[in-house]
Amino acid sequence: AQSVTQLGSHVSVSEGALVLLRCNYSSSVPPYLFWYVQYPNQGLQLLLKYTTGATLVKGINGFEAEFKKSETSFHLTKPSAHMSDAAEYFCAAHNFGNEKLTFGTGTRLTIIP
């Protein structure tokens, strides 16, 4: 069964610094991959997704992620953190043969002024 691992349940970065949130998936066949963000008191919002084609995917709010098959990874990055990026981020994979998403445990991002 597919599993998604997010290293680091809490990550803190200074405002203006690089944001790197890690995500690895388990399946030998690459799934479709997603990053969602949850701001306080809001629902999950899609940041970006990888399906096929270009392995570097750009999303909203300056985030991007790179799919690396050799590393079974889909890490999320942003060159310069902003205070408004403080939220919880979830990596997810679409299982083959059905419609459900498999999520990681989430990473709470704190931005230090």
Add this chain to the structure above:
Amino acid sequence: EAGVTQFPSHSVIEKGQTVTLRCDPISGHDNLYWYRRVMGKEIKFLLHFVKESKQDESGMPNNRFLAERTGGTYSTLKVQPAELEDSGVYFCASSPPGGGRNTEAFFGQGTRLTVV
């Protein structure tokens, strides 16, 4: 356009009581999903409706949970009787007809259920 709406946003009930959560998907979205996040753990799939039919209910924890989607519009998730381990955030999501792995699922803000 209204997004996915969930009611209530918070619910605190005693063990043994019944609680019903409601989800109103985006209009025209045939696919409706329920997910749950127990504190500190991953968001887990509960079930998937296509219109009023249950497509996949493999994630439902036990028979204390009952999901319905009468008429293929809004959905309810009833927990009866509630147990302490049912506490968590329940998310609803919907996606357009046709589905497929490339289709974005739109999530509601979740219902935080606390069983005391």
